[in-house]
Structures are given as structure tokens and as C-alpha cells.
Amino acid sequence: MSQIEIKNVSVTFQNKKQRITAVSQVSIAIQKGEIFGIVGLSGAGKSTLVRTINGLQRPTTGEVIVDGINITRANKSTLTRARQKIGIIFQNFNLVQNRTLGENIAFALNAGGYPKRQQNKKITELLDLVGLADRKDNYPGQLSGGQKQRVGIARALANDPDILLCDEATSALDLETAEEIVAILKDINTRLHITIVFITHQLEVARSLFQRVAVMENGHIVEQATAYDLFANPRSAMGRRLVGRFLATALPSEIRQRLASVPGQLLALRYRGEDSLDPIITKIAGEIGVNVNIIQGRIEYVQAKAIGVLTVFVTGQAAQLLAAIKAFKQQVDQVEVVPL
Template sequence: MTKIELKNVSVQFNQKRRQITAVNHVSLKIEEGEIFGIVGLSGAGKSTVVRTMNLLQVPTSGHVLIDGQDITHAKGQSLGNIRKKIGMIFQHFNLISNRTIGDNILFALKAANYPKNNRQDRVTELLDLVDLSDKVGDYPANLSGGQKQRVGIARALANNPDILLCDEATSALDVETTEEIINLLEKINRDLKLTIVFITHQMEVAKRLFHRVAVMENGEIVEENETFEIFGKPQHAFTQKLVGRHMNLVVPVELEQKFATGVLLELTYLDDHALEPLIANVSRQIPVLLSITHGKIEYIQGKAIGRLIIHVDGEPAEIKRAIEMITNQVDTLTLLGKGGI
């Protein structure tokens, strides 16, 4: 079932007598219960898109639907009721510095008219969910960045939302703390059945957390697919560049210069192919020398993406045969250096 749908949404701003198009005819369908990611460089329009989903940013044109209901022109009490079901967390936490952690969450409950007699129990429940029960009386200044973001998540969940919007929620955190937040969001998605929309420029987070991904460039969605497909077989040139920065193996110039003969090849192989004894098979059947100079295997959504850089040496005709055989067993093959042939 589609939880969030954007139909041909555009957002334009007037700036110094000129019109800026931040979002250009974006259409998306986000399914109930999934973790959907939007990735791209700074200025791509990611934050603007996600803010249209709760109408913090009203589209210039197009339509926003939640559970099939067009909310684009909702106002007043109607808009307030919609926003109660959409929690949001931010990069910089946005906690009230002169209030305790418990009072920060209590403030969100009061603002949404949560039943007064149940508020304190709800605060306890939420802090237990994010593993901060012992911090109820502490102030934000006494918490680490990861703990502050956990409070931000607890506050966003205060009114039992169906949707959680995350705007660069891990960008201000170190690697270890980011992993903790990812684990927490996965738990929330799994246990509470929340639909999560997460925008980021961190491809490591995208690879680790998202079920599906939309890639944005210059205000437009240039590619959308399952996370494994985006990382394993990117189609658009910008996606290839974005993924390449994260996934590709870097070959030092010194390595290319080291081999006076033969060729350097970069291989990408996906899923079941990643487990095949490729090098051994080629060596047994073709009289060439094969050596692995660099390689790694990563797992996305339980499926493998393998990348190898190999050196192939021997007679030119045999090298050609080896390349043909390898090409038929991998998903992509790129010639990096020609050595002496």
C-alpha cells in the first residue's frame, strides 16, 4: 500500500528578482512500512522534497498524498491533525537547551494535546524505547551527539506517528554513533511498523539502512530503485558517479606503472556470482598468470557486491581469451591499464 505519494511536485523560490527551482516535477511513491532514502549532493533539493511531505514547504505545483488523501491544500486544524501522524528529526537535534530531556519530550506531548494524565507515562515509555531512561532529568548540554539524536527520535515518536521523516539525521555524528542510530531506526521500523523517509548525502548510511533509494540531482529524481540495484547496477551517469565515489577501488598510479606487461582489470560481480571461483576457473582453462591486486565484497540487503582489481599477464592472444571468459562471468569489466600489450 502506498503511504506517501508525490505527484509532479515542484517548488520554486523568488530570490533577488530571479526564480530558483529547488524541486522540479518530482514524482515518488513510498510504500507503507519501508525505509525509503533520498540521496544526492548538497543543494540537490532533498530537504525541500522531504519538507513537502508534511507541508512545512508547500509545493508551488503538484500534489502530496498521504494514505491516498490529497493534503496539498490542507490548513488549520486539518493540517495540524495530519502533522500529528508525521514525526520529524533533524541534523542538529533542535532540543530546548534550558529544559530537561524529559521536559523536551513533554513539550511535544503538550503541543499536540496528548492526554494530560498519560503524558508522564509516555515520556518514560519513549525514553525506554531509545535507551535513555536514566537521562530523564539531564539537560541537553550533558548529552553526547548520539544521545541528543536519540532524544530527537523519542520526541518525534511522541504522538505515535505513522511516518518518520529524517533530515540528514546522522550527518553530525561520528561513524560509531551513526551505526547506533541506524540500528535504532531499523528497530523502530521493524517493531512499530513506521514508514521512514530518510535524506542524506552519506552513501554508507544509504547502503546500510534503506530498502529503496531515489537519487536527486539539480532538483530532479534521476534514478529510483532498490538499494542493491542502485549500488550494484547504477544506470544514470550521476548515480554511477555518486556510487563510484563510495564503492570503486582506487588504483594508485604506482600500481599501474608497476606492471610492464599484461593488463589491469576492474571486475564487478553481483549476488551469486560473487561466490564463484572466478580466478581459479580462468587459470585452469587459459595459460595466463592471474594475480589479485585489490578487492572487497560488500553485502547490501543480504546480497553480495564484489569488486576486484586483477592483473592478467601472458601472450596477447591468451590475455584476450581470458578477458572474454571473465567478461561472461562478471557483471562489469573495466580495463584500467594496458601494461606491455
Template structure:
């Protein structure tokens, strides 16, 4: 049974006598213990949707059920009890600047009626979990952005939640620091078996952290799949756009300018698995009489499986180039003819 069930949820806001459909007819099932990602551009409705899970946003229509509790119809006591089992990690950290790190976490413990005489020990445990055991007496302004977000994670874990909701938790951080936060969250998910729902526009985070992913566009879910399948073969236009940007093999302008002076065809090849394409390229070049120049290539590992991307330029007689393109399309997972 799913831990989180979102059924036909819509959220509509009124603005200057105009309806804004932030979320439209979304249905999702999220399993206990998984890391589920929701990706999309700014304004896609991701934040609004995730706030329906803990009742911070009431749906206009539809239902949200968490651990068997209908959040949309829950009484105040029921909702308060459900929220106790959900931690929330914010994009902008939401720390109280005139209180120490320990006091910031203590607020969460006190709000949940955690026993006073056990709070100090719990704070030590939480800060140790995120690598900040020696920073409990510091103030937020004395910490880096990544350290502040670690405090945010510790605070979200204060009351032993079953679910962590993460709203763009890495978007305010540089790439290296974001990777550190992702590593901490993966460890927490593995060790504590906490379900994580993470919304982001950063596919770098998606490839490293998520098990399954939903793509949102204009308030709707346009694709649901495993994270590997999203990168390997996105079905929706938005999925293709996001993945295309992440796996971009755009050549430098100087190289493109030189290619334009030549007679040939630029191809973008995408394949799955770690095997090199060299034997296929050699075989096709020999069979068709074209010259195949490898211009650029990379391999990305998604869920421990490889996706390879190559940019190649074919030169030779036009009929032979056409024959080679056909051969590549039969041998490679995805082939795109790139206009110069």
C-alpha cells in the first residue's frame, strides 16, 4: 500500500478576478521508503503540490491521504498528529538568526512536546548525523549555506518523522555543496528508511538521489517513470527538454563555424550501457564509405547504469551519408540529425 496517495488534486487561486490553476488534476502514489522526485521549471506547480501533502495548502478539489489519514478532511488534532510525522526542508533554510543552532533545533523539539531533559542529547544526535556536532553554539550567520541547510535537515528530523518533504532544498547552494546535501539525504533514506519527496528543477539532483520521478508542467503531471528511464528515454516534451538541457552536447561556436564550411551531417547519438560505440562506428564507416569524426562524448551514470552521448560528424557522398544515418538509427538507441 502506498504511504502517500494524491488523487485528482487541483489547486486554484483567485487573482484579480482571474483563476490561476496552480495544480490541475494530479494523481500520484508514493511508496514507503522511496525517494520520489518532482521536477519541472519554475511555476510548474511543484511547491504548491508538495504543500498539499502536509496540509499547508488545501486542495480546491481532490484528496491527499498519508498513512491512511485523509489530510484534506482531517480535524485539527488529526492534522497536527499527521504533521508530527512529516519533516519539511526549505529552500531558504528558515533559521532564527538570533538563536544558536542548538536553540533552532530545540524549537522543533519543544513544539512537539519533546521532554526537556532529553532535548540536549537529541540535539547532539541530530547535529552529529549531519556533521555539525561542533557547531551547536554557533549562530546561523556564522555558518555557510550548506551548513545552514544541514541544520535544516537536522531540525526536520528532530521528531523522528516518517516522511521528509524537501522544497528546492539544494537550489540555493553551489554544485559541490548540493552534492554534499544529496549524500546526507541518501544516507538518511538508507539508514532510517524515511520516505523523501523532493521537488527541484535541478536534474543533477534527480540523477543522484531519486528512485522514481514525476515531471510537472503547467500544474499537470506529464510523465511518471524511474529516474533512469527519464534520462534514457523521456516521453514528454518537458521531460525531453529538461533531459536535453542536462545532457547537452552543444559544441563550441568555433567548432560549429568550421563544420558549416564542410559538406556533411552532424549527429547526436545516445546509447545505453557501458560498451563503447567504436566497433559500431568503424563498421558503419567501412560499410558505407563515409568518414565518421567523433567530436565530443560523455557517459553519465544513473542508478548505476550508463547512458552515453556522442557528437559525430559524417563526411562523404550524400547517398552514403544517408545510408550511414540509417545504419546508426538501427544500431543506436537515439539518433538526432543536428542542423548547422
């Protein structure tokens, strides 16, 4: 049985002029202990959807069930108890500036009814978990952005939640710091077996953190897949758009101008695994009679599995170019014809 079940959920807002559907007929099942990602552009409905999990947003239709509790129908006391087992990390940290780090965490402990005589020990344990054991008496203004988010993680874990919701938790951070936060979350997931639901538009995060992922567009889930399958072979137009940005192999304008003066076709190839495509390229070139020049390439790792990206320039007669493109499509996961 899934730990989180989102069943045909829609969320609609009504203002004076129009009715806006932020989430439309979404169904997702999230398993206990997994790291599940929701990706999409700004305004896709990600935050609204995640807020239905802890009852901060009531669905217009559909239902959300968490650990067997119907969140959409729960009374106030039941919802309060359910929320105590759901931590949340925010994009902008949400720390109280005039309280020390220890006091920020104590605030969450008090809200959850944690015994006061045990709080100092718990605060030390939580700060140690995120690598800030020596900063208990510091104020948020004395920390970097990454350190503030570490405190946000510690505070979210104050009441030993079973589920951790992360709302664009790395968007305000530089890439290197975001990777540190991702490493901490992966460690927490492994150590505590806590379920993590993470929403983001950053594919760098999705690559290294998520096990499964849903792609949102205009309130709809347009694709669900493992993280690796999304990167290797996205099925939806939005999935291809997001992954294409991350795996883009943009060429310098000088090279594009030089290639544009030569009859031929530029192709972006994506394939699974870290083996070279040299044998395939040699075979296609020999059998069809085209020249294939490798322009650039790289290998990315998603959940420790390789995805290769290669840009090649193929020259030959028009019919030969079409035959070469067809042959590449039969040999690799994805072929994109790149206009010059």
C-alpha cells in the first residue's frame, strides 16, 4: 500500500474575474521511504499540489490519503496529528531572525509538544545531523544560505516526521551549495528511511536526488517515470523540454556559422550507458556512404547510471542524410535534428 495516495485531485481558485484551475485531475502514488520528485516550470501547479498532502490546501475535488488517513476529510484534531508527522522545508528558509538556531528548532519542538527537559539534547542531535552542531547559539543572520537551509532541514525533522515535503528547497542556492543540500537529504533518507517529496524546476537536483518523478504542466501530470528513464527518454513534450535544457549541447556561434556553410545535418544523439558510439557511427557511415564528424559529447550520471549525449555533423546527399537519420533512430534512444 502506498504511503501517500493522491486520487484525481483538482484545485480551483475563483477570483472576481475568472476561475483558475491550478491542479487538474492528478493521481500519484508515493511509496514509503522513496524520494519522489515533481518537476515543472513556474506556475505548473507543483506547490499547490504538494500543499494538499499536509492539508494546507484543500482539493476542490478528489482526495489525499496519507498513512491511511484521508487528509481531505479529516477533522481538525486528526489533521493536526497527521501534520505532526509531515515536515516541510521552504525555499526561503523561514527562520525567525531574532532567535538563535537552537531557539528556532525549539519553536518547532514546542509546537509538537516535545518534552522541554529533553529539548537541548534533541536540538544538538538535529544540528549534528546537518553538520551545524557548533552553531547552536548563532543567529540566522550569521549564516550562509546553505547553512540556513540546513537549519530548515533540522527544524523540519524536529518531531521525527515520516514524510518530508521540500518546496523548491534548493532554488535560492548556488549549484555547489544545492548539491550539498541534496547530499544531506539523501543521507537522511537512507538513515531514517523517511519519505521525501521534492518539487523543483532544477533538473540538476532531479538527476542526483529523485528515484521517481512526475512532470507537471498547466496543472496536469503529463509524465511519470523513474528519474533515469525521464532523462534517457522523456515521453512528454514538457519532459523533453526540461531535459533538453539540462542536456543541451549548445554550440558556439562560430562553429554553427561554419557548419551552416556546408551541406549537411547536425544531429544531437542521446543514448543509455557509457560505451562509445564509435562502432555505430563507423557502421552507419560505411553502409550509407555519409561522413559523420563528432562535434562534441559528454556523459551524465542519473542515479549512478550513465546517459551519453553526442553531437555529430553528417554530410552527404539528401537521400543519404535521411537514411542516416533513420539508422541512428534505430540505434540510439533519441535523435534530434538540430537546425543551423
